[in-house]
Amino acid sequence: MQLLKKNIYIVVMVLALFLALSCPVLASTPTEQVREKADKVLKILNDPALKNNKEKRRDLVMNIVEDMIDWQEVSRRALAIHWRKRTAEERKEFTNLYRDLLKRTYSDKLDLYAGEQILYDSEKIEGSRAVVKTRMINKKKGEEASVEYRLIKKDDRWLGYDLVIEGISAVNNYRVQFNEIITSSSYENLIKKMKNREFKIREASKGTKSSKK
Amino acid sequence: MGFREDFGVAEDAMKHHGLLLLLLIIVVSVFFPLGTGYTQTTSPQDETIQSTEPPSASDAREAEESEEVKDKKEEDSSVKKEEQDKGKEEAADEDEKDDEYLEEEEMETIADPLKPFNRLMFDFNDKLYFYLLKPVAQAYEAVLPEPVRVSIRNFISNITTPVRLLNCILQGKAEKAGIEYSRFMVNTIAGGLGFFDVAKKYHNLQRQDEDFGQTLGFYGMKEGFYIVWPFFGPSTVRDTLGSAGDFFSDPFVYVNPTTDIEITKINSNIHSGINTTQRVNEISLTLGTYEEFKESSIDPYVSMRSAYFELRRKKIKE
Numbered sequence: 001m002q003l004l005k006k007n008i009y010i011v012v013m014v015l016a017l018f019l020a021l022s023c024p025v026l027a028s029t030p031t032e033q034v035r036e037k038a039d040k041v042l043k044i045l046n047d048p049a050l051k052n053n054k055e056k057r058r059d060l061v062m063n064i065v066e067d068m069i070d071w072q073e074v075s076r077r078a079l080a081i082h083w084r085k086r087t088a089e090e091r092k093e094f095t096n097l098y099r100d101l102l103k104r105t106y107s108d109k110l111d112l113y114a115g116e117q118i119l120y121d122s123e124k125i126e127g128s129r130a131v132v133k134t135r136m137i138n139k140k141k142g143e144e145a146s147v148e149y150r151l152i153k154k155d156d157r158w159l160g161y162d163l164v165i166e167g168i169s170a171v172n173n174y175r176v177q178f179n180e181i182i183t184s185s186s187y188e189n190l191i192k193k194m195k196n197r198e199f200k201i202r203e204a205s206k207g208t209k210s211s212k213k
Numbered sequence: 214m215g216f217r218e219d220f221g222v223a224e225d226a227m228k229h230h231g232l233l234l235l236l237l238i239i240v241v242s243v244f245f246p247l248g249t250g251y252t253q254t255t256s257p258q259d260e261t262i263q264s265t266e267p268p269s270a271s272d273a274r275e276a277e278e279s280e281e282v283k284d285k286k287e288e289d290s291s292v293k294k295e296e297q298d299k300g301k302e303e304a305a306d307e308d309e310k311d312d313e314y315l316e317e318e319e320m321e322t323i324a325d326p327l328k329p330f331n332r333l334m335f336d337f338n339d340k341l342y343f344y345l346l347k348p349v350a351q352a353y354e355a356v357l358p359e360p361v362r363v364s365i366r367n368f369i370s371n372i373t374t375p376v377r378l379l380n381c382i383l384q385g386k387a388e389k390a391g392i393e394y395s396r397f398m399v400n401t402i403a404g405g406l407g408f409f410d411v412a413k414k415y416h417n418l419q420r421q422d423e424d425f426g427q428t429l430g431f432y433g434m435k436e437g438f439y440i441v442w443p444f445f446g447p448s449t450v451r452d453t454l455g456s457a458g459d460f461f462s463d464p465f466v467y468v469n470p471t472t473d474i475e476i477t478k479i480n481s482n483i484h485s486g487i488n489t490t491q492r493v494n495e496i497s498l499t500l501g502t503y504e505e506f507k508e509s510s511i512d513p514y515v516s517m518r519s520a521y522f523e524l525r526r527k528k529i530k531e
Contacts, residue, residue, distance in 0.1 A: 105509040112501060141363055141498065142410055167527040168520045176323075176519040177512045193511055201508060 030130035030151050030158045031123045037068050038118055038134075045113050058107040065106075070159035071099045073152055077161060078174045082182050090187075097194050104201045114138060118147075128153040323522055324438035334441040335514045341444070342496075342503060350496035362494055364408040369491050370420065371400045371407025376462045380423035384431045389421040396420065422528065425462070426455025430529035439518055447521040 028036075041061050044050060050057045075095040076083045086094065121133040132149040148164035162171040181190045325331065354362070374397040381390035399412040412418040429451050430436065437450025448456065465484050510516035 108508065109505055112505065140359065142367075142413065167524050169523065172523060173510070173516055173519050177510060177515045180515045181512060190511075197511055204508075 029123065030125065030149075031120055031132050033068070033158045034132045034134070034149050034151070034160075035120060037064055040064050042118070045110065046115070054111060058110055061110055062103055062107050066103070068160055070152055070154060070161050071095050073159070073161040074098065074102070074171060077171045078178055080175050080179065082178065082187060086187070094191070097191065097198070101194055101198045101201075104198060104205070108201065108205060115140070130158060323518060324436075325518065326438050327440060331439060331441040331518075332514055334443050335517070337443050338441065338446055339507075339513075346493065346496055347500070350493050350500060353493050354497040354500065357497075359498075362498055365490070365494050366498060367400070367404070367410045368407045369487070369494070370410075371397060371404070372465065373463055375464055376425075376459050377421055377423050379462045380425055380428045380459075381421060383425075383428045384423065386421075386423070389423065392418050393421050424455055425458030426452035426525070427529050428458075429455055430525075436522075436525070439522070447517060449522075449525070452525065 041064055044057060044060050044064075047057075050060070072091075072095050075091070075098050078098065079086070079094065083091065116136045116138050119135045119137060121135060123133070124131045130151045130153070132151065134147045134149065135144050136147050137144045145166050146164075149160055150162035150164065151158040152161050153159075162169055164170070178190055181193060357365075374393055378390055378393040378397070381393055395416075396412040396418045397407075399416060399418070400407045400410060404411040413420070426449075434451050436452070440448050440450065440453060442448055442453070445456070465487050506516070507513045
């Protein structure tokens with residue numbers, strides 16, 4: 001009996017040691033994780049075979065992006081003080097709705113891609129959170145835009161929760177909008193507006209590409 | 214045209230209009246001393262948290278503590294506060310991590326007492342874009358190839374160096390002023406009078422966007438409330454004043470300065486012509502951006518207001 005216990009003890013020890021050793025190997029830096037995903041996305045965007053199949057291109061990119069984002073964290077931050085007043089069910093509904101809305105809006109923006117390159121400037125880690133600063137460079141126009149990825153550590157993986165483009169935080173901007181709508185009308189109204197928006201974008205992207213340039 | 218002439222012109226302008234500007238500043242700062250009377254809060258939390266920047270994690274906890282202390286003092290809004298506190302307690306029970314990241318959950322303070330007027334002007338500018346500026350820019354885009362339009366942008370940007378340089382100097386930012394000065398010299402001489410931004414391309418000298426609104430902010434003037442101007446778009450009380458200041462340091466205003474009224478008239482036409490060209494040129498290079506912005510927001514007016522404040526506050530801190 002005692003021998004068995006000792007054996008288990010040793011097994012646990014070995015396992016723990018193994019885990020402790022393997023963790024640093026598994027957990028890559030935030031920049032590496034962002035770069036890995038971004039490279040995949042750029043590869044798809046630069047693929048001439050996919051250039052004319054925008055629908056497929058969007059789906060491929062969104063599949064990559066989707067699982068590198070902590071959607072609940074995004075939703076929680078965007079609703080801020082109003083998140084606390086929501087029931088678990090409402091939170092789930094909101095998260096799903098907000099995710100669909102963001103995916104639709106941002107996948108539309110992929111069509112604006114015009115050969116921009118990404119430069120990785122710096123990385124800052126504070127506890128379970130990290131900021132990866134990058135620059136998007138358009139050589140043709142000689143333009144560049146700063147893009148900052150904000151990440152949170154979840155089970156050895158860095159997941160995105162905010163995107164700061166040219167100093168403007170996406171989550172912050174939505175938070176102010178959500179707050180304004182909730183305080184001036186109601187949470188239900190916000191949900192209604194979001195559903196409308198999502199529906200409109202879906203309809204717009206379904207139909208032939210309108211005169212949008 | 215030499216740098217010295219341009220700069221001299223701008224300097225003269227400041228001498229001539231300096232008094233007027235000073236008067237304007239005094240008038241405005243008397244009327245809008247701290248912006249406090251005009252602060253319209255966007256959330257109950259605003260009443261206590263006035264900081265414009267997200268503090269660090271430890272600061273957030275302190276802020277929350279002080280918030281609670283203030284809560285006790287401010288009894289007039291106790292009903293709202295109670296609700297909020299209740300919500301907080303519930304959340305704390307459900308998931309404690311909520312409190313860890315409070316710092317970024319603060320609502321920024323935005324004063325918008327002119328909201329009905331501003332919304333009207335926002336709609337006006339929106340229509341102006343879709344029915345006038347966009348079609349014009351599209352026609353312009355069809356005629357001029359992209360490299361030409363980029364060069365026009367570079368040229369105008371180079372000519373307006375005095376505006377940025379002056380504000381770098383006014384804020385005592387020697388390094389930035391040096392960069393602007395070097396950029397002007399390099400681009401004027403090696404970049405074909407500024408049509409090519411060689412300073413950025415080969416010397417990695419980035420444009421330093423400093424304006425008079427930022428200078429006023431640098432010296433502690435509060436932003437005041439939000440104003441959407443027809444034609445010009447989002448601004449604040451301070452930035453409106455800043456734009457007026459920048460107008461006087463814009464060399465285009467002093468193209469061939471003379472006392473002859475007829476010529477002055479022509480010059481002012483040239484100036485507005487250049488302004489329009491600049492506007493259309495810029496839109497032609499960024500077609501689609503405004504549409505995307507509108508599509509990605511649920512309330513475009515609020516989204517733009519928030520973005521405007523966030524950007525300006527960040528720029529002033531730089």
